[in-house]
Amino acid sequence: SPAVVAFLGLGHMGLPMAKNLLAAGHEVHGFDLVPAAIEAARTAGIPVAASGADAVADADVVITMFPAGKHVIEAYRTELLAAARPGTLFIESSTIAVDEARAAHALALAAGHRNVDAPVSGGVVGAENGTLAFMVGGSDDDFAAALPLLEVMGKRIVHCGGPGLGQAAKVCNNMVLAVSQIAVAEAFVLGERLGLEHQALFDVVSQASGQCWSITTNCPVPGPVPTSPANRDYQPGFAGALMAKDLGLALQAIEQTSTDARMGRLAQEIYAAFAAGDGAGRDFSGIITDIRDDRV
Numbered sequence: 384s385p386a387v388v389a390f391l392g393l394g395h396m397g398l399p400m401a402k403n404l405l406a407a408g409h410e411v412h413g414f415d416l417v418p419a420a421i422e423a424a425r426t427a428g429i430p431v432a433a434s435g436a437d438a439v440a441d442a443d444v445v446i447t448m449f450p451a452g453k454h455v456i457e458a459y460r461t462e463l464l465a466a467a468r469p470g471t472l473f474i475e476s477s478t479i480a481v482d483e484a485r486a487a488h489a490l491a492l493a494a495g496h497r498n499v500d501a502p503v504s505g506g507v508v509g510a511e512n513g514t515l516a517f518m519v520g521g522s523d524d525d526f527a528a529a530l531p532l533l534e535v536m537g538k539r540i541v542h543c544g545g546p547g548l549g550q551a552a553k554v555c556n557n558m559v560l561a562v563s564q565i566a567v568a569e570a571f572v573l574g575e576r577l578g579l580e581h582q583a584l585f586d587v588v589s590q591a592s593g594q595c596w597s598i599t600t601n602c603p604v605p606g607p608v609p610t611s612p613a614n615r616d617y618q619p620g621f622a623g624a625l626m627a628k629d630l631g632l633a634l635q636a637i638e639q640t641s642t643d644a645r646m647g648r649l650a651q652e653i654y655a656a657f658a659a660g661d662g663a664g665r666d667f668s669g670i671i672t673d674i675r676d677d678r679v
């Protein structure tokens with residue numbers, strides 16, 4: 384049945400997600416702090432409230448899609464939790480640290496609400512097409528309550544466990560992704576120096592035990608996978624700045640848990656440097672250029 388959904392944070396991801404909820408028949412009350420985002424939302428037919436508090440006042444569900452954890456905690460604390468009706472379900476979909484997600488969860492519960500963390504992967508294309516993957520942390524009941532809305536915006540929805548564990552799964556996945564993308568790039572550069580053709584290496588690795596998304600879909604050299612960012616001068620895709628952000632969250636989790644994750648730490652260093660150089664706006668598979676030029 385249709386729900387009243389407050390959707391806060393109408394940026395690259397939030398706006399197309401909100402559009403899909405609207406198209407599925409839900410009543411959407413949007414809000415963003417930035418005039419250009421408000422304008423774009425209105426143009427897309429999404430009613431925009433005068434403030435975050437107004438947007439959540441008569442909502443059944445509040446979805447937040449903000450840049451970072453500090454925005455979530457701040458908005459929960461100063462405005463949203465007090466303005467919502469008791470028992471409102473807060474779905475927090477930004478990518479934030481595990482401990483920030485748990486802090487947000489505790490704040491929501493203390494204010495008499497329900498909360499799940501539900502970060503996504505799939506990027507803007509997945510948001511537009513309603514094919515995001517959601518990784519969800521929270522109670523069974525709250526997951527069940529969130530599911531019908533998540534199914535409108537995504538196609539693969541996994542209940543990962545209790546509060547914070549959606550973010551935990553996200554950070555672990557992206558650590559694997561970063562390490563494997565670096566490994567594939569190193570292998571292509573090593574192969575080049577040994578006289579190995581890109582296509583030959585691709586034909587072997589993509590069908591052998593080194594197979595992974597970083598080669599079969601996001602192949603860092605042009606040719607073997609025509610749709611990979613390497614074929615369009617590393618236009619993203621998944622931008623270096625976002626990978627660097629996610630690895631910063633991974634590093635935070637590694638340090639808090641004293642995990643011996645040397646590959647993850649190294650990947651964080653490598654992508655922090657990539658994003659600080661010319662990589663922020665390039666696909667993260669562009670790391671191969673830095674490796675080839677001895678800039679890593």
Ligand code: NAD
Nearest residue numbers: 392394395396397415416417449450454458477478506507
């Ligand atoms: P974005 O910067 O385009 O959008 C975030 C929006 O939140 C901005 O428009 C900002 O004005 C708004 N905002 C901040 N504080 C607010 C508040 N208190 N009230 C209302 N609006 C507020 O970012 P994005 O690319 O849409 O990403 C959003 C989140 O999703 C991030 O945490 C990001 O890491 C994650 N994510 C992004 C992608 C991607 O490909 N862009 C993929 C997966 C996950």
